[in-house]
Amino acid sequence: MPDRRATPASPIGRPAARQETLDRISEGSLYTETEASFQAPERRADLIFAYNQTPPDQSSRREALLRRIFASVGERPLLNTPFSAAFGSRTYIGDDFYGNANISFVDDVDIRIGDGVMIAPNVTLTTTGHPIHPSLREDFRRFSLPIVLEDRVWIGANAVILPGVRIGYGSVVGAGAVVSRDIPPMVVAVGTPARVLRPITEADLEERGGLRH
Template sequence: MLLPPFHAGFGSNVHIGDDFFGNVNLTFVDDVEIRIGDGVMIAPSVTLTTTGHPVHPELRVDFRRFSEPIVIEDKVWIGSNAVVLPGVRIGYGAVIGAGSVVTSDIPAMTVAVGVPCRVVRHITDDDLRTRSAPVEEPRTYA
């Protein structure tokens, strides 16, 4: 299921597995392949972009760009407003927290959050007994 509206640069470079759920405002910048596995869930307003631009301004004069494929393995969950950048692979069962910017590969069965996105913990059998994915214990401030 892919809820509208969604946006794609080409569309033909996006390959989606079975039992996929993509919520509203999903954006695919698919200048090269985006491969999404089975059982993947993507929350609202996520961007998957395979293309970026050089850092040095002299290299951007002619709108030069680079493109690298994105791979999202099976059973991944990506939270609202996350951005996945070129060349990233997100491993089996990983959870990407809302608002994260994924700049590098994320290992399987981990929870990763932040800007830039970093692994904060592994997903374990303890997670079978809870509905949420707590990152850490609540802090108290004096």
């Protein structure tokens, strides 16, 4: 007969240990893969795989899957395949979202995307980074800080949005930019690291597009 006596839970599995890890995550402090392993059921890997395999003409099924993958999804979402997400369940998407192919949502903590946001191909939104010193990177030790894209933001192709960044209303992030600091509303930001190139003004109503100086 198997021994059915209760065995002590591992420290990682105890509610107090879990809460301590959650507190450190919310503070932006370091934590390890093992410490955060209890969060695994919140990952939506199977649903993401199903979405990426669903034909484009099955729009109703695709939207239904998006609503199961993400924490919330507004009206009229459009997300091209493929895409990836660390969890999916930590990303919040507003109305009229357009995401092109190969977006990576590294949502170990919240990514919040407003209304009317457009994201070009091959963009990475990563809430997570790792320590510089290699001795601190054992067990995939990391820190996580939330990302916010306010309404009407446009992120250009191959851009990277790093942990803790907030991009203000209506701003444009140029192709290939690496955004490591907050971007104010209604500006164009370009470069590595990204810097504000110029404001968006009424003159832009006359422009076809591009990053005029």
